[in-house]
Amino acid sequence: MILFLNLIFILLAMFMSAYLARHYIFTLTALYHQKEQPHHRLHDTTYQPTVSVLIPARNEEKVIGRILQRMTELTYPKEKLEVIVIDDASTDQTSEIAEENTKKHGHIKVVHRSPDDGGKGKPAALNHGLKYVKGEIVYCFDADYYPQRDILEKLTACFKDPKVGAVQGRVTVLNEPDTLVTRLVALERTGGYRVDQFARDNLGLIPQFGGTVGGFRRSLIESLGGWDVNMLAEDTDLTFKVYFAGYKIQYVNDAECYEEAVENWRSYWRQRSRWAKGHMQCAFRHLWPLVKKKNLRLREKIDGFLLLNVYFVPILVGLAWILGATLFLVQPPPWIRILWVAIPISVYSSVGNFAPFFEVGIGAYLDGRERIYWLIPLLVLTFLFNMLICTKALMDLCVSKITGKKRHAWTKTLHNGRGNCYIGNYNKVE
Amino acid sequence: MGGDLLARNRQGFRYTNVKPNYLHTFVGIGIAATMLLIFYLPMYRVLNESALIPINIFNFLFIFLLFPLQGPLFRKVCLLVAGNVVGLAWHFIKSSFGAVSVFYLGADAFKIITVVIGPIIDFVWIVSVWSLGLSMLASAQRRNEVKWEGSN
Numbered sequence: 001m002i003l004f005l006n007l008i009f010i011l012l013a014m015f016m017s018a019y020l021a022r023h024y025i026f027t028l029t030a031l032y033h034q035k036e037q038p039h040h041r042l043h044d045t046t047y048q049p050t051v052s053v054l055i056p057a058r059n060e061e062k063v064i065g066r067i068l069q070r071m072t073e074l075t076y077p078k079e080k081l082e083v084i085v086i087d088d089a090s091t092d093q094t095s096e097i098a099e100e101n102t103k104k105h106g107h108i109k110v111v112h113r114s115p116d117d118g119g120k121g122k123p124a125a126l127n128h129g130l131k132y133v134k135g136e137i138v139y140c141f142d143a144d145y146y147p148q149r150d151i152l153e154k155l156t157a158c159f160k161d162p163k164v165g166a167v168q169g170r171v172t173v174l175n176e177p178d179t180l181v182t183r184l185v186a187l188e189r190t191g192g193y194r195v196d197q198f199a200r201d202n203l204g205l206i207p208q209f210g211g212t213v214g215g216f217r218r219s220l221i222e223s224l225g226g227w228d229v230n231m232l233a234e235d236t237d238l239t240f241k242v243y244f245a246g247y248k249i250q251y252v253n254d255a256e257c258y259e260e261a262v263e264n265w266r267s268y269w270r271q272r273s274r275w276a277k278g279h280m281q282c283a284f285r286h287l288w289p290l291v292k293k294k295n296l297r298l299r300e301k302i303d304g305f306l307l308l309n310v311y312f313v314p315i316l317v318g319l320a321w322i323l324g325a326t327l328f329l330v331q332p333p334p335w336i337r338i339l340w341v342a343i344p345i346s347v348y349s350s351v352g353n354f355a356p357f358f359e360v361g362i363g364a365y366l367d368g369r370e371r372i373y374w375l376i377p378l379l380v381l382t383f384l385f386n387m388l389i390c391t392k393a394l395m396d397l398c399v400s401k402i403t404g405k406k407r408h409a410w411t412k413t414l415h416n417g418r419g420n421c422y423i424g425n426y427n428k429v430e
Numbered sequence: 431m432g433g434d435l436l437a438r439n440r441q442g443f444r445y446t447n448v449k450p451n452y453l454h455t456f457v458g459i460g461i462a463a464t465m466l467l468i469f470y471l472p473m474y475r476v477l478n479e480s481a482l483i484p485i486n487i488f489n490f491l492f493i494f495l496l497f498p499l500q501g502p503l504f505r506k507v508c509l510l511v512a513g514n515v516v517g518l519a520w521h522f523i524k525s526s527f528g529a530v531s532v533f534y535l536g537a538d539a540f541k542i543i544t545v546v547i548g549p550i551i552d553f554v555w556i557v558s559v560w561s562l563g564l565s566m567l568a569s570a571q572r573r574n575e576v577k578w579e580g581s582n
Binding site: 028366373380 | 448449450491494495498499538541542550553554557558560561562564565567568569571572575
């Protein structure tokens with residue numbers, strides 16, 4: 001029995017070490033290895049196909065005016081741009097604000113979902129919007145986002161490469177100074193995008209489509225059947241479908257978009273629970289096809305495997321910690337002292353949205369930040385929180401598997417529009 | 431205020447292309463190796479692997495992720511040495527805490543404290559000192575950039 005537990009402990013330690021090595025490679029890549037991105041070549045900005053922007057919105061009256069105003073300020077030619085707001089059966093002023101904008105600006109449209117059909121989550125709303133799309137490229141932006149003016153040029157330049165099926169831009173936190181949680185989320189985003197996604201793109205691995213600030217070729221998204229309404233992480237689901245279909249995803253670090261991050265631990269819990277459950281669903285669905293797929297390179301398969309399992313890591317870290325402590329206390333074999341290293345490694349490798357602290361720190365350094373480093377030790381709080389979230393998510397999934405429940409409730413993140421005060425030229429739409 | 435935040439976060443078309451400073455890295459390896467030799471040889475009687483492993487991890491991270499970055503070598507060396515001293519201090523605090531727990535609560539309590547609290551305590555000092563070092567380097571770098579922009 002003890003031997004069996006020791007074997008499990010060694011396996012867990014190896015798993016943690018694999019993640020640690022992965023993040024270390026990503027960090028070094030983000031620091032020293034940078035390939036040129038398509039939009040940096042001037043001639044590529046002449047490639048301007050018709051594009052459609054989908055903005056799903058359910059009860060977003062506090063923020064919808066902000067993004068619609070931004071849509072009128074984009075530098076992409078208006079004759080090639082259409083913006084479709086999907087009013088997902090809102091019960092507040094979202095619909096009225098959006099309609100007001102359609103009257104003023106010809107390229108903005110609103111489609112409404114009835115109370116019977118609406119409110120079933122973002123994937124369902126996006127599928128509804130997809131029916132009205134005319135552009136060759138389809139982008140999605142969440143209602144609380146605030147993109148750069150030239151974001152569409154930067155993202156669209158990637159589609160000149162016929163192998164690119166989808167693109168992903170960078171998400172940066174708008175309301176960072178508000179609370180401790182928004183500051184920690186900003187750190188996580190820095191590590192996740194500036195280092196993780198950037199390195200994946202540079203190394204030819206699998207950059208992840210994040211569900212927003214990104215887009216697809218319309219032909220591709222239609223052939224994939226749109227967004228899967230049964231998946232809580234429809235973005236990760238689509239990431240793997242794109243690769244399985246023989247296309248790739250390109251990450252564009254310069255295409256920045258600001259988001260309104262969750263402000264308190266309760267909202268953080270709700271949002272991350274959805275992400276964790278969704279990611280685990282994707283792992284169950286895509287792990288085996290990923291192994292079998294012949295059109296993927298070995299490094300893509302390895303990265304895909306680690307990406308799919310990333311939300312299991314906090315659970316396994318907790319398990320390794322308990323197991324290590326038990327073995328140490330019950331019957332320490334002579335070599336447990338050597339394996340002592342496994343416990344700190346497992347903790348270090350998992351801090352900060354599962355990215356180690358050094359990844360987050362280097363991301364902040366590359367961004368030219370100065371003071372935010374002081375908060376890095378506090379990422380241990382989000383890590384411990386994620387340990388609970390992921391364990392609960394796994395338990396929920398197991399329960400729903402046993403009870404045969406297929407559909408999971410979509411928990412919407414509420415936005416209060418406090419980020420508006422950080423936008424200098426924003427004229428609040430009442 | 432809002433404008434400032436957006437300007438601060440914005441990356442634009444600028445690539446932050448970091449060219450590794452190999453000379454600094456080699457100097458860092460030399461200093462870290464010397465310090466570790468001191469820890470392993472003359473001090474081995476008072477230090478066990480629960481002290482040396484976190485110090486090794488700290489040195490590894492510091493050398494390969496901070497020494498290659500732009501910034502004054504003297505500052506990096508001071509931070510590396512200070513980090514090792516803090517690591518030792520943490521170890522002695524942890525050991526004292528353990529000794530007190532053995533005295534009052536028994537050997538089992540010591541084991542539990544070592545296993546459960548040890549990694550967290552190590553995490554606190556490694557991450558804090560590393561973050562402080564990065565912060566100081568980033569500030570120096572930013573000051574240089576501002577000076578350079580001012581002179582042009």
